[in-house]
Amino acid sequence: MPIFLPLLDTQPPQILSALERIGPVIHTVNSFNPDNIPHESYLLVDHADTDQLIFWLNAGVDKIIVPLSQVLGVIGQIPPERLLVTINVENVTAISDRVREGVSGVLIKTPTIDLDLISSMARFFEGSTILVLPTSDINYSPSLIRNILGINSTLVIPVSNLTVHASSAKQINLVDAFLAPLLSDRPDGLFPTVVSSETGHTLGLVYSSRQSVTESIVTGKGVYQSRKHGLWRKGESSGAVQDVISIRLDCDADSLEFRVVQHGSGFCHLNRLSCFGHAKGFAALERTLKSRLESAPEGSYTKRLFNDPVLLRSKIMEEADELCKANTTEEIAFEAADLAYFALTKCVAAGVSIEDIEKSLDLKAKRATRRTGDAKPQWSVKTQEVRPALPNNSDTIRMRTYELSQLAPEERAKLLRRPVLKSDEMIAKVRPIVEDVRTRGDAALLELTAKFDKAKLTSTVINPPFAPESMQIADDVRRSIDVAYANIRKFHEAQLDNKTLVVETMPGVVCSRFAKPIARVGLYVPGGTAILPSTALMLGIPAQVAGCQKIVLATPPRPDGTISPEVMYVAHLVGASTVLKAGGAQAVSAMAYGTKTCPKVDKIFGPGNQWVTAAKMLVQNDTDALVSIDMPAGPSEVLVIADYTANPAFVAADLLSQAEHGVDSQVILVAVDLTREKLAAIENQLDEQALALPRVEILRQSIPKSIIVKVQNIDQAIEFSNDYAPEHLILHLENPSSYLPLIDNAGSVFVGPFTPESCGDYASGTNHTLPTNGYARQFSGVNTQSFQKHITSQEITHVGLQTLGPVVATLADCEGLQAHANAVRIRLQ
Secondary structure (H helix, E strand, O other), X not given: OOOEEEEOOOXXXXXXXXXXXXXXXXXXXXXXXXXXXXXXXXXXXXXXXXXXXXXXXXXXXXXEEEEHHHHHHHEOOEOHHHEEEEEEHHHHHHOOHHHHHHOOEEEEEEOOOOHHHHHHHHHHOOOOEEEEEEOOOOOOOHHHXXXXXXXXXXXXXXXXXXXXXXXXXXXXXXXXXXXXXOOOOOOOOOEEEEEEEOOOOEEEEEEEOHHHHHHHHHHOEOEEEEOOOEEEEOOOOOOOOEEEEEEEEOOOOOOEEEEEEEOOOOOOOOOOOEOOEOOOHHHHHHHHHHHHHHHOOOOOHHHHHHHOHHHHXXXXXXXXXXXXXXXXXXXXXXXXXXXXXXXXXXXXHOOOOHHHHHHHHXXXXXXXXXXXXXXXXXXXXXXXXXXXXXXXXXXXXXXXXXEHHHOOHHHHHHHHOOOOOOHHHHHHHHHHHHHHXXXXXXXXXXXXXXXXXXXXXXXXXXXXXXXXXXHOOOHHHHHHHHXXXXXXXXXXXXXXXXOOEEEEEEOOEEEEEEEEEOOEEEEEOOOOOOOOXXXXXXXXXXXHHHOOOEEEEEEOOOOOOOOOHHHHHHHHHOOOOEEEEOOHHHHHHHHHHOOOOOXXXXXXXXXXXXXXXXXXXXXXOOOOOOOEEOOOOOOOEEEEEEOOOOOHHHHHHHHHHHHOOOOOOEEEEEEEOOOHHHHHHHHHHHHHHHHOOOOHHHHHHHHHHOEEEEEOOHHHHHHHHHHHOOOEEEEEOOOHHHHHHHOOOOOEEEEOOOOOHHHHHHOOOOOOOOOOOOHHHOOOOOOHHHHEEEEEEEEEOHHHHHHHHHHHHHHHHHOOOHHHHHHHHHHHO
């Protein structure tokens, strides 16, 4: 609620700018300039047609005040929150319910100030704005303003009754009027004052006096009261002056806020914008871009953007497109931040500030009429780069294309990024679940399974021998699983380390290393959008081959409480000692800590969603759990390198086979000097095959986020692939096996046109549990040795110790560990 409202009853006076700093002003049509409407303004009209009123509202007027005789004609056409009605005090009874509900307030014209009458009207118009305009000469005073405010009303004071000089019988000093309700509980009478930037970011805390406020309102400069040095004109010596935009009282009328434009190095004496630290977010970005506009080094990316409007336009359109295609909260925030960066770069280059943007937003919010909001014709369908022979309709499923040679280093690096994984946030979310299972065991598991998997269980585990009816599957599925089992087992048996390594490092000194299975392992088999007996094979077979004593297989139950028979059959084949009917973080916790029915394990394997991944990371770092994990996990990935020999249908099928895993799947085609026609043929196949697949709705989301990277030669393709480090790498190349020695980073490689990634996923023999998110730089995929640990031993003879002992004693002395040296010397003596 304004403290008081000045009424411009004359042509705009010299004090108008001062009045606009302290709140709204009521304009009349005669004193109103529609081309220069202040940030906050009311307009008092005697008569105008509805179209004219709407024009003024759309131009930026906050509220229109119309006579009672006209209000019925505009109610319903103007939003109530923008409409007030003028009434004479004697006409209060003429207000109908329709008028009261169609407006947000009244301006009461009254010859005398009758507080009781005004108070009763305020109760009648409860929740509305009550403005009181005296129609006869009265003595305006701070006490009158306070009394009117006390009954939830605002006094309207004609500007002719306001002055910047001392108050008199006919005029009140505008600062006296503004500060009328302000109270100070300080012995020195000063008012705490928060100073904020034009965008609302806090710059610091100072104090104000009546004198400093007066000077700020009149001059428009930041002036405060130092508790030690008296009147403080900000920037008078440093040059960091302030232009005052507005001065407001807080809701308790015991402190002030100055909204200012800060010039120079900043508000703080430490030469930064704010006393509360450096700016963040949009304020920091704007400040940085303004600095770069003035002094960015030649060749820098920001300098390129400022100097190349075509590049900047292209980046804005690209980022807008990526934001439109984003789906998860992380992706949307990530892409919105990119778009904001490039959009603000264009604004700064044109001299447009965040304040200007906010003013425009406020102006748009004031519009009383709206467009239909339909997109312009060129944006009413998905607009993409046009290629020959590609269907031109809004349902086309296609990827985004980049020319690698035309990308700046920053843009190339962006293509290598995966979706932002906020592991700290996810760990914080899963921690209560993990702790609940850790402390309450099976009871917590049963409750969480009912909550998340909608399955009400009486038991959390299934122990062998497994009931035959739980493994009933079609004969062709059984035969396929058996073939896959045989191939995978054959390949993983060949990996088994069952030989002891023995090396005599010097005469009489023999070192050895031998492998032992990890005793207890937990295998997580996801449920979710697909049944995954293949994952049970990929994890269970190497555990079985390695000789692990206990194999706990965890998988989410179906709503009826059962486990898919395909997974149960695999559990039987691999010799699982326990099947845990649980998914998500609760399953990971049960395996990490153990429950009454679920054995504790020593290492946890398997892919899963972000909840499973976060839980695995959490328990791995808990010394009470004493459990390790196979590797970090993320969304599925494939990178296909294709040259002129590639079959478009094969390439498209490989891309789709990975894209159907989920909307966050990562799919990349690296096109080696492909013609436009060849690339169009691949994209045609991609669209045609996708539309024929049952999981097409997932593909509609994952494929548009996927990318085609055009390169000039195979060397560039492999370099990009090694930098990306994909989970799956497929080579559609002439003489593809010749390039295997050049592959440094990949989870698994699929060589040639007849080696689809699907074969590795199911039955060729290799393992499909592979590193994602670029971890192929550091991790191998799951293999037999993942389920083994290696122990070293050494045996030294008396002769060997006489040769080696002095060396060891010398090194121990060097490190100051005399007991180590003594353990050798006592034997030598």
